[in-house]
Amino acid sequence: MTIKIFLHKILLWAVVVLGICLLSGCFPGFNSRDEVMAYLKKKYPDQHIVLSSKYTTKRSLVRDWRIWSFTLSGNPKDTFQVASYIQSYPVPMLKTERSIFDNFEKVVVLRRSREFEQGPLRTLDAPTRRLWHSFSSSEFWLKPLYIDLETVDDVWRAKHLIDLFEQFLSEEIVESDTRYFLRMYIQGPCYALLPNSDSINFVSGLTIAKPGEKRPYYIQFQIYNQINRQVVCQQFYNEVMSYYQLMAAEGNGVNAINMQAWAEDYLQQVARLPSATPQERDTLETSLGIKDKGDGFLFIDTGQKPYMFVFSSERKEGSEKTIFFTYPQLRSFCQQSGLQVKGAGNHFSVTSIDGHRYEFSTTFYIKGKDEFNFDVYTCYYLRDGQKVVMEDIWSPQECIDDVLIRRITGRDVKSMVVHTADKQ
Numbered sequence: 001m002t003i004k005i006f007l008h009k010i011l012l013w014a015v016v017v018l019g020i021c022l023l024s025g026c027f028p029g030f031n032s033r034d035e036v037m038a039y040l041k042k043k044y045p046d047q048h049i050v051l052s053s054k055y056t057t058k059r060s061l062v063r064d065w066r067i068w069s070f071t072l073s074g075n076p077k078d079t080f081q082v083a084s085y086i087q088s089y090p091v092p093m094l095k096t097e098r099s100i101f102d103n104f105e106k107v108v109v110l111r112r113s114r115e116f117e118q119g120p121l122r123t124l125d126a127p128t129r130r131l132w133h134s135f136s137s138s139e140f141w142l143k144p145l146y147i148d149l150e151t152v153d154d155v156w157r158a159k160h161l162i163d164l165f166e167q168f169l170s171e172e173i174v175e176s177d178t179r180y181f182l183r184m185y186i187q188g189p190c191y192a193l194l195p196n197s198d199s200i201n202f203v204s205g206l207t208i209a210k211p212g213e214k215r216p217y218y219i220q221f222q223i224y225n226q227i228n229r230q231v232v233c234q235q236f237y238n239e240v241m242s243y244y245q246l247m248a249a250e251g252n253g254v255n256a257i258n259m260q261a262w263a264e265d266y267l268q269q270v271a272r273l274p275s276a277t278p279q280e281r282d283t284l285e286t287s288l289g290i291k292d293k294g295d296g297f298l299f300i301d302t303g304q305k306p307y308m309f310v311f312s313s314e315r316k317e318g319s320e321k322t323i324f325f326t327y328p329q330l331r332s333f334c335q336q337s338g339l340q341v342k343g344a345g346n347h348f349s350v351t352s353i354d355g356h357r358y359e360f361s362t363t364f365y366i367k368g369k370d371e372f373n374f375d376v377y378t379c380y381y382l383r384d385g386q387k388v389v390m391e392d393i394w395s396p397q398e399c400i401d402d403v404l405i406r407r408i409t410g411r412d413v414k415s416m417v418v419h420t421a422d423k424q
Contacts, residue, residue, distance in 0.1 A: 030057075030066040031084035031100055039100045040070060040082060048073035051082070063087040070102075075172070078107045083140065106142040109178060110135055112169050120168055128157040135178075144179040144222075151253025152240050158182055159233045162223060179224040182236055186217040188244060188251030191328060191346040191362055219243065234287040238266070242289075242297065245309035248332035248345060260306035263299050267420060298323075300416035302336055307418055323402040323413050327360050330400045330408075337409040352408040357384055360400075 031039075033051065040049050051070045058065040067083045082102040113135050121132055131154060136143045147158050162180055169176055207220055221236045223229055241262045244254045269284055276284060289297075299307040300323070308329065312321045325333060328345030335341050341350045347361040359382040366378045366389075379390045379399070390399070402413050 030064070030086065031098065033068070036068060036082055036084060036100060040102070043102070044072055044074075044104075072104075075108065078111060080104050080107050081140065101140065103140040105173060105177060106137050106140065108172055109142055109169065109176065110137060112172060113165070116165055116168050120164055124161070124164075127154070128161055131158055131161055142178065144181050146181045146183055149182060149184040149252075152237055152258065153253055154184075155182065155233050155237045155240070159229055162229060175226070177225065179222060181220055181222050182233070183218050183220045184236075184240060184252060185213075186219070186243070186251065188247055188249040188254075189328070189345060190217045191247065228283070231283060231287045235289065237262070238287070238289055242309055246326050246329065248326075248328040256306050263307040263309065263418075267299060267418065271420060299418040300413055301418050302333065302413075302416060304336055308333070310413070323405075323417075325400040325405060325413075327362065327399055330360065330405065333405070333411075333413075334409060337411060339409065350408060353410040358382065358408055 033053070033055075037049070037051050040051065049070055049072060052068050055066050055068045058067070064086045065083050066085075067081050070080050070082055071078070072080070080102055082100065084098070084100050086098045117132070117134070121129060131147050131149070133145060133147070135145050147161070149155060149158060158180075166176070166178070169178070207218055219236065219239050221232055221239075223232050240252060241254060241259060244250060244252075245259065250256075266288065269288055273281055273284055296312060297309055298312050300310055301307055310329065311324045311326075313324065314321055327348075331341055331343075331345050331348045331350070334350045339350050339352070341348055343349055347359075347363070349357060349359040351357055361381075364380050364382070366380065368376050368378065370376045380387050381390065382388070405411070405413055
């Protein structure tokens with residue numbers, strides 16, 4: 001018997017077994033109306049429930065639905081749907097999973113959002129009102145509300161907007177499952193500081209947009225359930241600020257004034273850590289993005305405001321921390337130091353204090369393979385036209401170390417570290 005004939009027989013038997021199961025009722029059918037009513041009574045006790053006698057049935061390869069409508073005495077404005085559904089997983093047509101669910105939350109949230117638009121929303125200022133968009137949904141599920149932010153100030157406007165709506169919604173739903181996505185499309189430069197990368201990915205929220213979206217890069221955070229909205233919004237704000245710091249640029253309402261104010265506030269929050277309770281410390285570290293004792297960010301005072309936000313890391317455990325600049329930061333620092341710089345943040349040249357010509361580019365790398373045959377990239381720069389390899393670069397933040405910075409500019413950035421906020 002050939003393999004082809006054997007496989008053909010196996011497939012034929014599988015079809016026969018499937019047919020027998022379908023005809024003999026091996027697979028579950030829809031829940032009865034009585035079972036659906038029992039589900040509703042358990043979920044909505046102390047309410048008078050009216051369940052329709054009529055239903056609609058929908059079928060597909062992977063899921064079948066039987067849908068009734070119902071009303072609740074406690075929600076006289078609304079008509080809801082409840083469904084018995086049977087789905088197949090992972091094999092299509094083998095519908096073995098059965099369940100019941102309803103769209104109570106979707107219906108109430110959509111109605112309350114319409115009432116919100118006619119009431120509390122109108123009391124807000126124009127910059128906050130423009131952030132609001134109506135929720136969208138499918139037949140049973142509420143889709144997340146996307147809030148597009150243009151400036152860093154919009155972060156706090158969005159928080160106020162969500163707080164207000166959630167308070168309005170809580171008058172009818174104590175604990176909702178509404179989700180919000182805060183999204184900011186980047187207005188400044190996005191240099192690809194990793195080889196073969198479409199984005200610099202400096203911050204965890206930086207994402208490549210989908211085809212047809214307005215700009216290629218955006219920062220996005222999600223707010224859901226009982227998550228601490230203050231912490232999430234502070235994280236979002238920090239990500240935007242740190243992004244523009246690492247790009248040595250301005251955009252989305254970020255400028256030298258609010259960047260310096262953010263630096264001083266950040267330092268004040270860090271200063272609170274030693275005396276904070278474990279719970280306070282956890283909240284602070286989350287909002288500040290502090291994850292590793294050995295690696296992290298700090299501020300340096302270059303003699304010009306705002307302070308520069310830079311990455312620091314222990315190259316070896318227990319060793320002295322090394323300070324790193326990104327390419328755009330090195331370019332900006334060289335300009336501040338009075339050196340001759342030509343080019344943009346992703347490809348530029350500079351003449352050092354001792355007359356040597358250095359050239360840096362995000363395209364300067366050598367592609368290779370590691371011991372497991374994964375792609376590895378070795379970055380380099382040019383010194384007087386000669387290639388100089390940069391060893392042990394593990395992330396885009398770790399581009400230019402403080403030794404090389406001092407060699408080029410003659411300035412010791414380690415002596416510039418700011419330990420406390422000094423408000424002017």
